[in-house]
Amino acid sequence: MKRNDPCWCGSGIKYKKCHLRFDEKIDSMKFIKNKNQARPPHKIINNAADIEGIKRAAVINDGALDIVGGLIKAGVSTLEINDVVHNYIVSHGGHPSCLHYENFPKSICISINDVVCHGIPSKKEILREGDILNVDITTDLDGYFADASRMFSVGKISDEAARLIRVTKEIMEVGILAAQPWHFVGDIGAACGKMAHENGYSVVTDLGGHGVGKEFHLDPFVSHDCAAETGMLLVPGMVLTVEPMINAGEKNVFTDPNDKWTVRTSDGSLSAQWEKTILITETGNEVLAS
Ligand code: MF3
Ligand code: CO
Numbered sequence: 001m002k003r004n005d006p007c008w009c010g011s012g013i014k015y016k017k018c019h020l021r022f023d024e025k026i027d028s029m030k031f032i033k034n035k036n037q038a039r040p041p042h043k044i045i046n047n048a049a050d051i052e053g054i055k056r057a058a059v060i061n062d063g064a065l066d067i068v069g070g071l072i073k074a075g076v077s078t079l080e081i082n083d084v085v086h087n088y089i090v091s092h093g094g095h096p097s098c099l100h101y102e103n104f105p106k107s108i109c110i111s112i113n114d115v116v117c118h119g120i121p122s123k124k125e126i127l128r129e130g131d132i133l134n135v136d137i138t139t140d141l142d143g144y145f146a147d148a149s150r151m152f153s154v155g156k157i158s159d160e161a162a163r164l165i166r167v168t169k170e171i172m173e174v175g176i177l178a179a180q181p182w183h184f185v186g187d188i189g190a191a192c193g194k195m196a197h198e199n200g201y202s203v204v205t206d207l208g209g210h211g212v213g214k215e216f217h218l219d220p221f222v223s224h225d226c227a228a229e230t231g232m233l234l235v236p237g238m239v240l241t242v243e244p245m246i247n248a249g250e251k252n253v254f255t256d257p258n259d260k261w262t263v264r265t266s267d268g269s270l271s272a273q274w275e276k277t278i279l280i281t282e283t284g285n286e287v288l289a290s
C-alpha cells in the first residue's frame, strides 16, 4: 500500500496519516516470527466507524441482559426468558445473532448448573430454586455484533455455587486486565488460568473467546488457560471477547449428541461463565458489551 492511498482500514484517510506507523511497528516486532505468535490480519482491525457500530449493537445487548434478572424465578421456563429477550432485541431494531446461527434454534443461550454453554431454551426446562444459570446474548445491528453473558441464580443457592459465580467473574476481570496493546492474546489465558487454579477450579479449553465485530466469530481464538506471550499480538482496534468457562470439578466437557449444542461437564460438576466484548485501545482496553 502506498503512502497516499486510502488506508486499508476503510477510514477514508490517507495510509500515511492512518495505519502506516501501526504496520511499521508490527513489522519491527521481529519476535512475531516465533511460531507460537501470530500477526493480526487487517480484517479484524476496526476503524472508528466500526467501533461506533459495535457500540450501538452493544447498547441493545446490554439492555437485553439488564432485563433478564427481573425474569428469573422458580417455575419460569427458559423459553419464556428467550422470548422476552428476543422481543426486546427486535423491538430495539437489533437481531438476536444466535437465532439460526449454524442451525441453533433459539435466540439466546441459557446454560443451567452443569451446562457449560450453548444451552437451548425450552418450554420443558423450568427454573428451580437453587439453580445457577448463564444467559449469553449476542445482538447484531447494521452488520455489527456485540456478545456478552452474565450469571444469575434462582432463590437461595449453595455457598459453593455462589463462590463459583463470584470467582468466575473475577477470572474474567483479570483476563480483561491482561488484554493490553502490544501484548499477546495468550496473556489473557495465562491470567485466567492462574487465578482459576489458585481457587481449585478447572478451565474449559475446548471452547473459548473470539474476535467479534463485523462478524459473530472471528480470529483470534481466546484461550482461558494457556501460556503467556503466545498467540496473536493484541493491537489497537481489535475487538474480542473474554468469556472464561470455569468448572468446579474437572475440565472435560461433552456435547449432547441429541441436540448437538448443549455442552455439559463430563463429571456433572457445576460450571459458570461470564463474558464481555472488549476493544483493545492505544492505552489498554475498553469494555464495549457486558
Ligand atoms: N454467544 C456464544 C459465544 O459467546 C455463541 C453462541 S452460538 C449459538 O460465542 F449458536 F449457540 F448461539
Ligand atoms: Co456469548
Ligand code: CO
Binding pocket: 147, 209, 210, 241, 243, 275
Ligand atoms: Co462469545
